Amino acid sequence: MQLNHSTNKNIRKLLKTATGCLLGASCVANADENSLSGWETDIAILSYTETDRVSAIEPTINTKKTFDDDSILGIKLVVDSLTGASPNGATPSNNVQTFTRPSGKGSYQTASGETPLDDTFQDTRISLSGSYQHDINRMDKLIWGANVSNEFDFFSTGGSLSYLHDFNHRLNTLSLGLSMEYDVITPQGGSPIALAQMQATTSTQPKLNDTENKVLGELVIGLTHIINRETIAQFNYGYAQSSGYHNDPYKVTSVVDNLTGESIVGDSLSGTYLYDSRPDSRNRHSFYSQLKHAFGADSAEVSYRYMFDDWGINSHTIELSYQKNFDDWYIQPSLRYYTQSAANFYRHSITETDAANIGDYLSSDYRLAEMWSTTIGIKVGFKTPDGNKNSIRLAYYYQDGNTSPSDAIGIQKDYELFPTLDAVIVQYTYSF
Amino acid sequence: MRLFFLMVLVCLSGCSASLTPWERDILARSDMALDNAPLDSAFNDHIYFSKEASSGGRGFSGGGCGCN
Numbered sequence: 001m002q003l004n005h006s007t008n009k010n011i012r013k014l015l016k017t018a019t020g021c022l023l024g025a026s027c028v029a030n031a032d033e034n035s036l037s038g039w040e041t042d043i044a045i046l047s048y049t050e051t052d053r054v055s056a057i058e059p060t061i062n063t064k065k066t067f068d069d070d071s072i073l074g075i076k077l078v079v080d081s082l083t084g085a086s087p088n089g090a091t092p093s094n095n096v097q098t099f100t101r102p103s104g105k106g107s108y109q110t111a112s113g114e115t116p117l118d119d120t121f122q123d124t125r126i127s128l129s130g131s132y133q134h135d136i137n138r139m140d141k142l143i144w145g146a147n148v149s150n151e152f153d154f155f156s157t158g159g160s161l162s163y164l165h166d167f168n169h170r171l172n173t174l175s176l177g178l179s180m181e182y183d184v185i186t187p188q189g190g191s192p193i194a195l196a197q198m199q200a201t202t203s204t205q206p207k208l209n210d211t212e213n214k215v216l217g218e219l220v221i222g223l224t225h226i227i228n229r230e231t232i233a234q235f236n237y238g239y240a241q242s243s244g245y246h247n248d249p250y251k252v253t254s255v256v257d258n259l260t261g262e263s264i265v266g267d268s269l270s271g272t273y274l275y276d277s278r279p280d281s282r283n284r285h286s287f288y289s290q291l292k293h294a295f296g297a298d299s300a301e302v303s304y305r306y307m308f309d310d311w312g313i314n315s316h317t318i319e320l321s322y323q324k325n326f327d328d329w330y331i332q333p334s335l336r337y338y339t340q341s342a343a344n345f346y347r348h349s350i351t352e353t354d355a356a357n358i359g360d361y362l363s364s365d366y367r368l369a370e371m372w373s374t375t376i377g378i379k380v381g382f383k384t385p386d387g388n389k390n391s392i393r394l395a396y397y398y399q400d401g402n403t404s405p406s407d408a409i410g411i412q413k414d415y416e417l418f419p420t421l422d423a424v425i426v427q428y429t430y431s432f
Numbered sequence: 433m434r435l436f437f438l439m440v441l442v443c444l445s446g447c448s449a450s451l452t453p454w455e456r457d458i459l460a461r462s463d464m465a466l467d468n469a470p471l472d473s474a475f476n477d478h479i480y481f482s483k484e485a486s487s488g489g490r491g492f493s494g495g496g497c498g499c500n
Contacts (some may be wrong), residue, residue, distance in 0.1 A: 019473040047477045141489045169450040181494040216494050229455050240493050288489035305489040306436050315486040323463050
């Protein structure tokens with residue numbers, strides 16, 4: 001036992017030193033444990049796998065240190081690696097469909113009757129974020145945050161400041177948070193001209209700029225309320241305003257025949273596919289409520305979120321979980337249900353007649369469609385002999401939408417016009 | 433939306449006058465923290481941000497992600 005304890009202690013010390021070094025904390029070869037004591041670290045890895053579509057691996061290190069003055073410094077590093085295929089927005093056809101890759105230097109084909117997927121989706125994202133929380137006085141505190149992330153075609157940087165005020169004998173906490181985010185988008189092959197036709201590789205691609213950008217500002221006002229000895233609640237109102245480039249440069253909309261529903265011949269491709277076009281601003285409002293209650297040694301949580309925006313989307317999200325605690329371990333089943341209405345410029349496809357009078361905006365991105373999703377999960381947490389925490393989480397995500405809309409035409413009635421998806425999520429977390 | 437305000441009403445109607453420090457033992461349990469698994473929440477936010485049109489609510493909604 002003595003040997004095991006010593007070994008565990010050494011492993012802990014090594015991990016703490018390695019984490020500190022990796023995240024830029026003091027790194028001295030002979031650093032004793034005291035120099036890194038007080039650091040609490042979580043190491044996690046997430047595996048996300050969609051059936052026949054995207055898969056992702058996301059290792060994460062999150063560490064924080066509480067100082068003598070109760071201030072807390074937090075640092076988080078995430079590496080996100082994705083591969084697989086993603087729907088490009090076009091509808092299925094009775095014929096083989098050919099699409100030009102975003103670079104304009106190659107093409108891919110979709111078999112008849114299949115949902116068109118761009119199978120070249122591949123990216124690695126690195127994200128670094130930090131936060132610093134400190135007291136202003138006995139009842140007030142500030143939390144500063146900053147983050148930067150980079151991937152192949154996207155760079156993002158941002159900052160936030162939150163003010164927290166305890167009152168009413170500390171039964172309530174009022175919070176006010178502001179954040180800003182600046183994104184630079186560099187679509188592969190350049191950003192397509194909105195509503196322009198995708199062209200064959202032999203033709204000039206309708207591309208506008210090499211880079212685009214977007215700015216996001218947010219306000220979150222929250223109230224935490226202790227109801228009684230076993231129950232606590234939280235309410236948030238959030239307002240987010242973004243301006244700039246909101247299009248998905250890799251999505252297109254099919255133009256189909258008025259009667260047959262078959263894709264019509266394009267300028268240089270066998271089908272006509274129009275690039276995504278969205279408003280250059282979006283305003284969102286969200287209302288979030290959460291209730292947590294202890295049932296003896298166990299606890300349960302319920303939350304509800306309502307969101308609406310000026311694109312015509314409104315959504316409802318309900319989450320439930322129950323944690324059954326045992327001496328050295330716990331089990332936590334959870335359930336999430338989400339539903340949203342479509343953006344007012346979403347179309348699964350447009351007819352030739354409609355194409356003559358599209359308007360300014362058009363998108364076939366399934367994420368802007370009417371849809372609903374369910375996540376069923378289970379998490380098991382336990383402690384290692386040295387007292388460190390472990391948890392394993394397994395979840396199944398299923399997303400569905402209006403696969404047979406009433407405005408489907410001709411052959412479209414034979415196909416699913418919403419690309420349903422299911423995914424398995426596995427996460428392991430080790431805390432020391 | 434109505435569900436949100438219903439939850440607000442129900443929760444605020446159950447006000448307690450005060451809780452002494454020794455009566456906060458249950459609320460001090462790690463599983464009673466409002467976000468007792470921030471990494472899980474962050475992973476979930478990232479997944480849902482990239483698959484659905486809504487994000488945020490519990491906190492800020494920005495994703496810092498292209499998420500195609």
